[in-house]
Amino acid sequence: MMTVLIWIATALAIAGALYSAERLIAWRKRSEFGQREKTSKKVGDPRLAAEERDQFIEILGELAPGKDEEVHEKVTRQVSVGIVHVLATFKNTIVTVTDEKGAVLGWSSAGKLGIKGGKKSKAFTAKLVSQDACKQAMAYELKEVSLKVKGQGPGREAAVQAVSDIGFEVTSVEDVTEAPRKESSEAKVAQ
Structure with a gap:
């Protein structure tokens, strides 16, 4: 009885390997004709396609055909003057560095x-x-930045000091904290 089970398990393993090999051949044909890979079961998840491709490589012991991957350097623009926005609240501190137009750096x-x-x-x-x-x-x-500080949190001065300590030339420090409105308190008194 045990030998029959071993024989069935071996037959299933061979059938699975043949099915995977057939899928690899179909994948190669698609990639030769420039069609997109359709091995992924979830649309838009490239990790699934990569995992299946790695399984095929393990089975056949060779690399899949295709273009060699090229590494492109990221081209960055040079910005000499920027603005550091510091939002210091009593719960959190958020710092954003932008150029003069407002694009986040x-x-x-x-x-x-x-x-x-x-x-x-x-x-x-x-x-x-x-x-x-x-x-x-x-x-x-x-190189040089102007600071806009908003909020009354405890991290306010420390954030400003850290910007100058890191090596930026600070041209100006502006407080853009909104003043509390008196309208709400006047409305309460009127009632």
Whole structure:
């Protein structure tokens, strides 16, 4: 009885390998004619197609035909003057570095760095967030920045200090915090 089970398992394994080989041959024919790979079961998930291609390579022991992958360098523009926007709230600190037109060059927040809970509003965290955003902007060869600070959080001064410590020339610091409106308190008094 045991030998019959082993014989059936072996037959199933061989049938599976033959089916996979047939799929590889069909894949090769499609790729030779320039058609798109259709081995992925989920639309738009390239990882599934890559996994199946790797299985075929394991079975046949050879590389799949196709174009050699070319590595393209990312072309970045050079920006000499930028704006650092610091949003310092009592819960979080967010720093965004933009060019003069407003295109984002780099950004960071405490959550992006993996800091959770009450530590997100600390001054040291604001310093780390500022450094991370500025390091991203350094790829654009940014030299001088103007700062726009918004909010009353504890990370306000630390973020501003970190921008100047990292090597940017700070041309101006502007406070863009909105003043609290008196309309709501006047409405409460009138009632």
